[in-house]
Structure formats: structure tokens, C-alpha cells
Amino acid sequence: MKTEQPKPVTFKKINATNKMKEIMERHFRELDEASKTKSRKVAWCTSVGPAELLRGMGFLVFYPENHGAMLGSTRMATDLIPLANALGYSPDICSYLTADIGSYLKGASPISKAYPGIAGPPRPDVLVYNTNQCRDVHDWFSYYGREFNVPVVGIQTHRGVGDISKAHIDSISNQLKAIVPQLEEVAGRKLDMDEFKNAVGLSRQCTDLWKEVLEIAANVPSPLTFFDGTIQMGPAVVLRGEQVAVDFYKELLAELKQRVRDGVGAIDDEQFRLYWDGMPIWGKLRELSTQFAGLNTCVLASTYCSSWVFPALDPDDPFDSMARAYIELFIVRDENYKERYMEDQINRYKIDGMIFHDAKTCPNNSNNRYGMPERLTNKFNMPTLVINGDLNDLRCYSEEQARTNIEAFIEQIAEKKSR
Ligand code: SF4
Numbered sequence: 001m002k003t004e005q006p007k008p009v010t011f012k013k014i015n016a017t018n019k020m021k022e023i024m025e026r027h028f029r030e031l032d033e034a035s036k037t038k039s040r041k042v043a044w045c046t047s048v049g050p051a052e053l054l055r056g057m058g059f060l061v062f063y064p065e066n067h068g069a070m071l072g073s074t075r076m077a078t079d080l081i082p083l084a085n086a087l088g089y090s091p092d093i094c095s096y097l098t099a100d101i102g103s104y105l106k107g108a109s110p111i112s113k114a115y116p117g118i119a120g121p122p123r124p125d126v127l128v129y130n131t132n133q134c135r136d137v138h139d140w141f142s143y144y145g146r147e148f149n150v151p152v153v154g155i156q157t158h159r160g161v162g163d164i165s166k167a168h169i170d171s172i173s174n175q176l177k178a179i180v181p182q183l184e185e186v187a188g189r190k191l192d193m194d195e196f197k198n199a200v201g202l203s204r205q206c207t208d209l210w211k212e213v214l215e216i217a218a219n220v221p222s223p224l225t226f227f228d229g230t231i232q233m234g235p236a237v238v239l240r241g242e243q244v245a246v247d248f249y250k251e252l253l254a255e256l257k258q259r260v261r262d263g264v265g266a267i268d269d270e271q272f273r274l275y276w277d278g279m280p281i282w283g284k285l286r287e288l289s290t291q292f293a294g295l296n297t298c299v300l301a302s303t304y305c306s307s308w309v310f311p312a313l314d315p316d317d318p319f320d321s322m323a324r325a326y327i328e329l330f331i332v333r334d335e336n337y338k339e340r341y342m343e344d345q346i347n348r349y350k351i352d353g354m355i356f357h358d359a360k361t362c363p364n365n366s367n368n369r370y371g372m373p374e375r376l377t378n379k380f381n382m383p384t385l386v387i388n389g390d391l392n393d394l395r396c397y398s399e400e401q402a403r404t405n406i407e408a409f410i411e412q413i414a415e416k417k418s419r
Helices: 017-037 051-055 064-073 077-085 095-106 110-114 136-148 166-187 193-218 226-232 234-238 243-262 282-294 318-325 335-348 372-380 399-418
Strands: 042-045 060-062 126-130 152-155 272-277 297-302 353-359 384-389
Touching: 017 042, 017 060, 017 110, 017 226, 017 234, 017 243, 042 051, 051 060, 051 166, 051 193, 051 318, 064 077, 064 095, 064 110, 064 136, 064 234, 064 282, 077 095, 077 282, 095 136, 126 136, 126 166, 136 152, 152 166, 166 318, 193 226, 193 234, 193 243, 193 297, 193 318, 226 234, 226 282, 226 297, 234 243, 272 335, 272 399, 282 297, 282 399, 335 372, 353 372, 353 399, 372 384, 384 399
Parallel strands: 042 060, 042 126, 126 152, 272 297, 272 353, 353 384
Antiparallel strands: none
């Protein structure tokens, strides 16, 4: 069977997006104000770093990876990466890192384009990392530590973890406690356990709601696409630990539940359901979402968007529960764990096929390199496709080739379903 030619598509707007844009703008303006007036201390933090601990000391928190994604989605990244390459940061390492350093060197930021009056990222008072996702974040923050002459503190996490033991939790929990005095010195105040617990509690509420948002995609038709998720996840990344993120996800969830009650899908006439593994190709989200929608295909679940689901967080046990939450993430785990996780996702979301994005500069989020697609294809008799590309460096991505491969892939799924 041949699939029909892609047709023009219209996107169904999620109304809560307006609120999301408002609160993201407030976040950047608050950081800018603090940076200019020195009214609050600013910590830069990795996306799955110890944000709740920082909030317990009154820091405002800025996430360079979020800035990296903005550089990608505005397509500024590809031209900025060579500036970091010229300093010796290889084109093969994280293109969030290279794009972000390029942005700093050139003094060009998507923040100033989106929010007039803000020059760019706020100046950090301290840089706080967790290597649970990769080593690149440590090197990235070390660069800025030297540039701004501010402390770089962090957590070294085990990688390739299978079962999580008490020794793992103790190691991370002790490291979290060990960085408190350094952070207190920068903050100029003590850690307030009530504020810390409150932040952990709000993070937990935020993460529970975000999980519910993502899991609503199990409905047929799905009211949400992966591409929607990459936009709606902003507050779960940068505002976890704050009430505003909790309120936003309540609103978003209510809207999506209404879609389910009304039988409204995120795309018209959903026929095929796909899972996206790996990083988004930030500069091509619009093109990809248009192509898939035109092929009646809903890409509705992903490993990436689920990276900010931390069910272990417990305000009554903040250190140990944070330690567990930030080590039990998918990206930290071994291949066996990842395979079981994907099997569960395939069943939960009634997946017809999987796309693996092999991101040139992020091996940590490219899960196709050790036989995973082949094993899942065999186990589920399900087509899989590997797309070569990158999160930010569009020189690594052939759009024409990806388009052709996606078309052939959907034809393959259609043929299999018609048998
Ligand atoms: S996980 Fe990948 S994209 Fe994220 S910071 Fe590390 S190398 Fe970059």
C-alpha cells in the first residue's frame, strides 16, 4: 500500500501556551533584574542538577541548556558553534556547549531577541552541575567559572547504573550535603530547611503533573504530540520548585483532558503512532511536525520529554530523595534498564514504530548505538528508523535525506498495518 502525498496541515493551538510564554518571560526578566541590581544571587544549574537545594538558599536559577535549546530553535546555533571550535572546543562535543560559548563570545543571544531590554543570560554568582547526564556539563561550566571568576561546584554521578543501591544514594546525598557550605558562602546566608523542603515539595507536584501531561498521549487519538511537549516542557525544566509551574501544568492538563473528552486529537485523522528517542532537532521542529502531521502520523511520546519526571522527590526526606530522583533518570542507567523502559513505553502508548535520533554531538542521548533498534524491532515486529542529525548543529543533518527516509518509513508501517 502507498501512503498518500502529504497534504497541507493546520496546527491545533494549545491555549495554555500563552500562559507558558508569560511565565517564561517573567522568569528571564526576574533573572535579568537580579543580575543588574544584584538584588538576588544567581546560580547557573544543569537541567537535572540540584535546583531545589539552590532555591533553599534563595538563589534564582538559570539553566544554560535551556539557552542552548533556544539557540537551536532560533537557528542561531550553527553560525555560533565555530567560534567555540576556534577556542579548541571540538565540533564533536555537545553542541549546546559550543553554541552557548559561541553566543557568549559573540554577545548574541535569543533571549535579547525574544525579550527586548534583556542583553542575554544573567551573570552567574556560582555554577552548579551534576554529571548525571554527561561530562560535558562540567567542562561547559568550568569555562564560565574561569571567565566570570566564580566558583564551580557539583555532583559527580555514577553512570551506566543498573539497580540503584543504598551506596549510590549515600554517595550522591553526601555530595549534596558537602556542597552546602560552599553555596552558603556565595549566597551569604544559611540553607533554610523549610524553604528547601518547600522547593522539593513543589518540584514533586510539578513533576507529577508533567508526567500526567505526557501520559495523556496514551489516548487514541493523542491530544498531544512530542513537538508540543518540547515547547510545553519549559516550566518543568526552569521553574520546578516554584508554585507558578504547578499552576501552569494544572491549566495545561485541564485543557488536554477536555480534548480527550471531546475526542480531539493533536493532529487530524491520526493513523500511525510513533515514539521519538533522543534529542529534538531544535532547528527543524516545525518542518518535522508538519511532515508527520501531513502523513497522518502522531509522534506522541519520547524519552526526552520524560527526562523531567522525578517521582522519588519527597519533601520529608529532601537530601536522600533528591539523590534518588537525580540518579534514577533514564540517561544515567544501563542498557538493560533502558531496553525495559522502552518496551514499557511501546506498550503504554500503543506505538507503531520508533524513530531514533542519532545526535552527532550527544552520544548520551542517542540510544541507537548498541543494537537497541534492532532488538526492539525483533521483539515487537515493529519498524524502527535511525535519523542522523544533531540537536543544534544543522550541518550534521540532511533534511532531504531525512524527509525521504521518513516517507519510506511511514509507508512501511502503513503496509504492515494493512496486512
Ligand atoms: S546530555 Fe547531551 S545535549 Fe545534554 S548537555 Fe550533555 S552532551 Fe549536551
